[in-house]
Amino acid sequence: MDKVALVTGGASGIGAATVTRLHGEGALVAVGDLDMDGARRLSDELGDRVQPFHYDAMDPESITDMVAAVVARFRKLDILHNNAGAVGREDTTVVDTPLAMWESAMNLNARAYFVCSRAALPTMIENGGGVIVNTASSSAFAGQLTQTSYGGSKASIVALTQYIATQYGRQNIRANSVSPGIVVTPALLRVAPQLVESMAPTLLTERLGTPEDIASTVAFLASDEARYITGQNLCVDGGLFAHAPYVSF
Known part of the structure; x- marks a missing residue:
């Protein structure tokens, strides 16, 4: 692949699987995470072509500094996988969810992606695309x-x-999103273990998703083989939304 990639939330779960996959495809990979112990363990496991970078997804300045550090280290950035995120236990119904929970989710799962993309785009454009x-x-x-x-x-x-795909497509920037369904990760088992058992009957596949399933999709979308795909969302969900609720039984 001979690319430089940055994976946020790369120390565990889907992020770690994506780091491993991109590394296996020949990329130099930056692991962005708050959990530096986990990022270093993954780097030590995979070797020098994987480097850990500390950042806090709730701090816009920290995100910008992290992207700058990655570019300073590798001299370019070809692939950005915005992946860091979390689910809160207080995140329930519209009436019962605290406003602070809503704001936290928006900052972590939306603002951070915006800030990271904004920091990465000028470098990508300067280097001919990304x-x-x-x-x-x-x-x-x-x-x-x-x-x-x-x-x-x-x-x-x-x-x-x-919006990214539309605004920067003519500058050789492609942007796509991946929407996982139920993926068995340590975070899922910690926050909502009941989902694993309750959701299995609704899928059209014989098993639940794994982080590696998502990583392979990310690797494809990041590759030149997907050069004609942009502005799309790809559901990787075992057929969860392909049928009415009763069809899979």
Whole structure:
């Protein structure tokens, strides 16, 4: 691949799987994360072509500084995978979700992607182009009984992706989003373990998703093989939204 990639939230889950996949494809990979112990462990495991970079997704200045540090280290940036995010336990219904929870979700899951993309785009354009792949969610496309803030923030990421693709496409920038369905990660098992059992019957595949399933999709969208794909959202959800609720039983 011979590209320089930055993966935010790259120390664990989908991010770590994407770092591993992009590294395997030959990219130099920057692991952006608040968890530097995890980022360093992944770097030590994969070798010198993977480097950890500390940042706080809730701090716009920290995001900008991190992107600048990556560019200073590798001299360019070809691929940005905006992936960092979280689900809060207080994120429930519209009435019951605290305003602070809504604001936190928007800042972490939407503002951070905007700031990181804004910091990366000038370098990409100067170097002749680049690719941005944003992690959205199936929660962006259908209402749930809970996770109101998370769904709202992820929907904004899909829109942001389309705006980036539209505004910078003629400067050789491609932007797409990936919307995972149920993906078994440590974060999911920690926050909502009941989802694993309850959601399995609604899928059209024989198994739940893994971080590697999402990583392979990100790697494809970041590659030259996807050079004619931009401004799109790709659902990687085991067929979750391909059918009416009763069809898979």
